[in-house]
Amino acid sequence: MVESNWSNILQIKNLKKYFGGVKAVDSCDFEVEKGKITALIGPNGAGKSTVFNLVLGLINPDSGKVVFNGKNITGLKPEDISNLGISRLFQQTRLFNNLTVKENLLLAMDNKDVKFWKNLLGGNKVGKDKEKRIEQMLGLVGMEKFKNKISRDLSYGQKRLVELIRAVLKPHIFLMLDEPVAGVNPKLRKSIKGLLLKLKYQGETILLIEHDINFAFSVSDEVIVMHQGKILAKGTPTQIKNNPKVLEAYLGEQFSAGSS
């Protein structure tokens, strides 16, 4: 992980994105601290995924700036932003269905495969170390025996796990995970939570979108609450739990006292 002098890895400055009348992102400002897990929570349609798409350059903002690692990345192409060290997990599964699990992971591990002549002349063979790394990562989530299975034959939960591993395997200094545990059975949730915490202790920075507030609070150091395109509140999970604005606008009755 390359050390940079800024304490914040990502800064969003006055970000705006309107789809026709809908103010998906309405002048948002927030930062994500290095070495921490930050959760971005909020009701459906709060603009969370839109922020992710804006950061990753899939859509261009109407106004405002995105600064990553001290560099203004607004308007850059998605592949260029990604190569600056951002790895993203999509909300719905976006595995390469006709390829095997191993092939999906190999695609993420490096970008040497885009060099035409080197590949044609036989370079870039899959080395021992890559095999081991894949096996080791798949082992973390108990998926090692599915290594050579065609992705479309996996269950939804298994696909999510493979995608998560693919995101982690991609060289990155910042992980953006869009609902990593959505639709995953409780047993697997625990192993994902374990993986995220393990990555954090290794110094990684993670920003995740999560609907399951209990899971979000239990795993993150910082929480940002979005509502109708605006930042409602920022702070540690405990601060957010007691914040009246958040309670009234969003949490209301469904927030249970104890955290799972």
Added chain:
Amino acid sequence: MSKTLQIIIGIIIIAIIVALVFVFGTGKTTEGLVKIGVLAPLTGEASQWGVPPKEGIELALELIKNRVDNKKVEVIYEDTQCDPAKGVSAVQKLINIDEVDAIIGAVCSSVTLAIAPIVEKSEVPLISPASTSPKISDAGDYVFRVVPSDALRGEVFADYIKNDVGLNKVAILYINNEGGAGNKDSFKKRFEELGGKIVAIESYAQGTKDVKTQLMKIKNQNIQAIVIVSYPADSVIILKQAQELGLSLPLYFQTEALEDPFVLEAAGESANGVIYILQADPSGREVEKFENMFEEKFNRAPALYAAEGFDAFNLIIKAIKECKAETDLSSCIKDELYTIKNYQGVSGTITFDGKGDVLKPMAIKKIIENGKKKVLMIK
């Protein structure tokens, strides 16, 4: 391999076996058998001038009751779709599998040019009933044709219009395909040689049904007449739209299309007064007999190139008769064909020159009124 896959592969293999058995079955008894291959576009856009020659051949075959001297005559038809690659496939099959003694075809000059080197190397004589490209003249000794090259037709028509009619400024409207471009080039060269001026040249794509704007561009120029190179279907459209636009200029068609009964019937009075050029008919008796027999068999009049198909077939039969017990029938047919002089065909009097081209007197005809025609001149 799944069940259905095996079925499909099975069908293909059986089909090929059946085909080979079918071929070997007939291959042996070649002594008493004369085989003639026919190459014409039977489907696709060019089918309108590919089917008539086939009908002419069918009629001729019937007339000789499938026999010549003591030999049975077999005709094998192949569809080229006016595509050079398909033409080569068909001619390879005719020469190497069916081992035909002579070939009638192809209709489209592009196909004839593609198969000319093959028939030349295999020494199988070929008579084209319709390919008019000037390039075919020197495509080989084994390549003949019973239609004059575009070069000849263009020159004769240019002479007629410049000298006999005495016009100096004309426009040309031609179909943008091999026949059209060939005719346009030969007319333009000769007409300008004689001092005439081509004021405008317009073209339309094969299969287009709208030439109104082209006609308008021509109407806009100060010219004395329009020279048109077209095929049967387009001629109807041109005549119709010229009438609709109130075009009063005299129309000269450098094509036999107007000889086609369908065209006259469809065009109606819009064809009145139109002058066109074609191969001169021999004595009327010959042509009428052919037309009556054709009408009897197909209950409609012979379309463009049917007569040429009929003549091509009979020329080969005539050559075979002369060759009698020759071992190498193909080369003998070729030599015989070169001796053809003033053969009274239904498509005109045929004399082959040294290059296998035909020297046919051309007739200039004028359509007086709904279908009645008058021969103005023989050149």
Added chain:
Amino acid sequence: MISAYLIHLLILIGIYLILAISLQLSVGFTGLLNLGHIAFYAIGAYISALLALAGLPFWFCFLLAGIGAMFFGFLLAISTNKLKGDYLALATLAFTFVIYAITLNWTGLTRGPLGLPGIPKPSLFGFTFSDNFSFLVLVFVIALISYLIITRITKSPFGRVLEAIRDDELATRVLGKNTFKMKSYALGISAFFAGIAGSLYAYYITFIDPSSFTLSQLIPVLAIVIIGGLASLKGTIIATIILVLLPEPLRFVGFPSSIIGPARQMIYALLLLLILIKKPRGLYGRIELE
């Protein structure tokens, strides 16, 4: 002798094989529904025919045909980069019509509808491939080399990225790969081989004109790629053999001469429909497009 006829069919199979596997590279592997393949075939044929008629050596005309077609392949890739699925298909089909209209009307260069006759036989290191058998050997060798190159590309990590683009281009970009460059390579390489095939066609048929490169030539090649099975080179080989040989037995079936032409076309179309309905994923198809 039967052999000459079979040699002819094998030459056709060789040329169609190069055309089909290169189309497979863009349609089956990269998911680019490229209906402009016949335009590159035409460009290759015209470049090599014009140069050959100008007396230039075979290897030069042959390679330039490929490179010329590749250049147009890149051009098409650059201009259609943002298009997907149907829109790409329609744009590339429009490209085929544009190239057809140009070859038909630019009479100064291509002699328009009169075509280019009399293309000389190829000769390499002093040996002239005058008879069909030696030409078959030439075509077979070139087809084999093309097959090996394309197999190598598709089996390499580079090929894996192409398949990723086919399955989900957006996700591939988010992994940091410049999919625009990759798609341009795929279309360029596929155009290169189409150009090569066009050059061989010109040398073999010795006459080319615009009407040899229209929609009716695209349909059989596309049928081979689909019936062979998308992203399956083995399937493409078998489908090429089947579809080139398919019309041949029909020649021997004795239809009444009045319907001989249309009857064969109808059976050909019916067999095509039968295979498409029975095996939508093709004989060896292993992938499912969306």
Added chain:
Amino acid sequence: MFPQLLVNSLIAGAIYALVASGFSLIYSTCKFVHFAHGATIAFSAYFLYFLFSDLGLSFGLSVIFTIIFASLLGWLMDKVVYKKLRQRKASKVILLMTSFALLIFFESLILMLFGADVKTIGYVKIARGFDFLGAIITPLQIVIIAVSLVLLVLLYFFMKRTKIGKAMRAVADNKEVAEVVGISAENIYSWAFIVGSAIAGIAAILVGLEQNLEPMMGTNLMIKGFTGAIIGGIGSVPGAVLGSFLLGFAENFGIWFLPSGYKDAIAFAILFIFLLFRHQGILGIGRNSK
């Protein structure tokens, strides 16, 4: 000369619109390129010829039967062929290939049944058009333009007001959601083919009267019709009519200045430009790929 050019463009545009509207209706609902729509037009035109010129039925009856025949033919193609492919979740490229095969099949069938010679429906006599603000136009041509415009309006209301029309737009917009609210997609596909092919029947009648009939007329009309549909916006039916008129104008005004050989080249160049810069066409809804 300007008014005459205007009239020529309107006539050409109207004919393309008749073809494009039916094709676009089917495309927007069923989301695949039904190229065999041209065969429906060709076959219906020959059917009208068969009824009117061969059997000698009254013109009115022949017209009604032809429209019924056209929608029946389109409906059959969907039920017998396309439905099976949809059930097997065949991809778009396979549906496109199938439509090509159907086109070949029907064109050969027409050739077999009616022969290759040129046929004309002798209902309208060839007469000099009458003057209309300095341009010459025949009564039939006025009918063609009128029917085409009326069709545009009828289609617009059909899609906006009627139950089936709204259901079609729902399926076009989002098949899954439409099915959730109880619209059976299969049912709507059939309706799309019935209505779309009925329009093809109308096109067949008017084109059959204006031009003569030949077996390949379907392909030629289809290429221009689909060009118009794309320029107008492949997803929107009114767009297809608008695009067709634009195509008519561009072609006719174009060849007024350029040599007329370039007529098709102009059409396809415009198509290519639209597909690059505004691929959803004039009225099309920009489908941003997520």
